[in-house]
Amino acid sequence: MDHPSPGPGPRFTLRQLELFVAAAEQGSFTRAAQQLFVTPNAVAQAVGELEGILGVTLAVRRRARGLTLTPAGTRLLEGARALLRQATDLGLSVGEGAGEPSGPVAVGFYSTLAPTLAPELWERLAERHPDVELSVVEGTTDELVDQLHAGRLDLLIAYEVALPPGLAVRPLFTARPWVVLPRPHRLAGERAVDLRDLADDPLVLFDLPPSGRNTLELLRRRGVRPRIAHRTTDFELVHSLVGRGMGYGIQLQRSVVEVSREGRPLAILPITPEPEAEPVVVAWAGQVPLTSRAGAVVALARECLPAR
Structure with a gap:
């Protein structure tokens, strides 16, 4: 039985795409070659062959800046990643079978x-x-x-x-916000804390997006304009600064151990009225x-x- 011949289209290989993706992500033929254990010339040749097959310039080579993708190269990068991933998944799924x-x-x-x-x-x-x-x-x-x-x-x-x-x-x-206080704080013995009672206290803001924005929005809804003493994207630093009495914090998880990395005791309390869960x-x-x-x-x- 005769099989239909393949239709017209680009004749590139998965290996060429793999080398192109590595070059694009590394920004350099040399670094891509090191990653894939080939020579820089092999990477450059694969990219050049793809450009010849597709009839477009995929990257601009600058000695000082390395590779810069053209718009066509950016489009190919997105599609090549997806195609390579599908090829990997296909091989694994065939191997899985019903197992x-x-x-x-x-x-x-x-x-x-x-x-x-x-x-x-x-x-x-x-x-x-x-x-x-x-x-x-x-x-x-x-x-x-x-x-x-x-x-x-x-x-x-x-x-x-x-x-x-x-x-x-x-x-x-779902997770609800909690207030973090130093153990000696005047409110540390309460069952729950009204954020309005902290209006005059400094805030140590955990500012890893989107947490900082959400914390400020919660305070705004409670009518509190916080005095921000420090912003940090380090969760443990919030605890350390609060443990030293430099302000209060707000977090979306209750810590199992209520102590800072420095060993200073903390009080982690629910907020009242209870905020909406995330x-x-x-x-x-x-x-x-x-x-x-x-x-x-x-x-x-x-x-x-x-x-x-």
């Missing part, structure tokens, strides 16, 4: 959620699906979303409040179907993380 899910799954965690959620997920995954290789990335919501769209993450776990539209989202649990979700690119291994991670996260 257990296997292969890599990259999960991004909002930075303050990672220390308490990632270890639990990692341990449960090793027990339930030992052939799934979990890797964890931490960052702000915007950073994680960018990596998700670039194909470097399969999933992200973050507060829903700052996620853009177009993502597929599944709820995990959903924590697992999300992925809505236009990209989940692989079976990523789906297994989603199912396990929804099973074990809400119970924390």
Whole structure:
């Protein structure tokens, strides 16, 4: 039986795309070659061949600045990442067959959620699906979303409040804000704290996006114009400064141990009236179907993380 000949179209290879992606991400033929254990000439040749096949200039080479992608190169980079990922997924899915899910799954965690959620997920995954290789990335919501769209993450776990539209989202649990006070504070013995009673106290603002904006909005709704003593993106530094009496803090998770890294005692108390809870979700690119291994991670996260 005769097979139809392939239709017209570009005749590039996955290897050429892999070399191009590495060069684009590294900004240099030399660094891309080091990453993939080939020669710089091999990377340059692959990029040149792609340009010849596609009939466009993909990158501008400058000796001092390295590679700068053209608009056509930027479009190809996005598509090449997706195609390479699909090729990897295809090979893994054929290998899985009807058996257990296997292969890599990259999960991004909002930075303050990672220390308490990632270890639990990692341990449960090793027990339930030992052939799934979990890797964890931490960052702000915007950073994680960018990596998700670039194909470097399969999933992200973050507060829903700052996620853009177009993502597929599944709820995990909700978190409410808590006040962090030094133990000697006049309100440390209360069952709950009204934020208006802190109007004259300095605020140590945890300012890792979107937390800082959300904290200021909460205070605004309570009629409080905070006097910000310090801004930081370091969760532990908030505790250390509060422990030294330099202000109060607001956080969306209650710490298991109410003590700063320096060993100074803290009081972590609920807020009254009780603020609206913030959903924590697992999300992925809505236009990209989940692989079976990523789906297994989603199912396990929804099973074990809400119970924390």
